[in-house]
Amino acid sequence: MAMTITTQQTNSTLKNTDSGLKIDTITVVVNFNSEDNYFGGQVVLTAKDDAISFNNTMDEISDMAINKAKLMISAATKPNFNV
Secondary structure: OOOEEEEEEEEEEEEEEOOEEEEEEEEEEEEEEOOOOEEEEEEEEEHHHHOOOOOOOHHHHHHHHHHHHHHHHHHOOOOOOOO
16 A cells, blocks of 8 residues: 655745844645545644754755654554543
8 A cells, every 4th residue: 555645835934033034934734645544734844943944945844844744643642531
């Protein structure tokens, strides 16, 4: 079963600093598609947490977004509603 992963940048914000204009955030929609299943959502990459900058290519941004989504999914836990 083949998995297709697609990404689409939907938003970005800039920040004016003492050293000039810098990219602050990039919002990316990440979709995981297989023959029978689909999972999708958005991640926000930040200059502070993900070290994004104007030097990153769109391929690098996509790779960072996919990796961040995978990490979020793997770290997720089932909520305990019996508390």
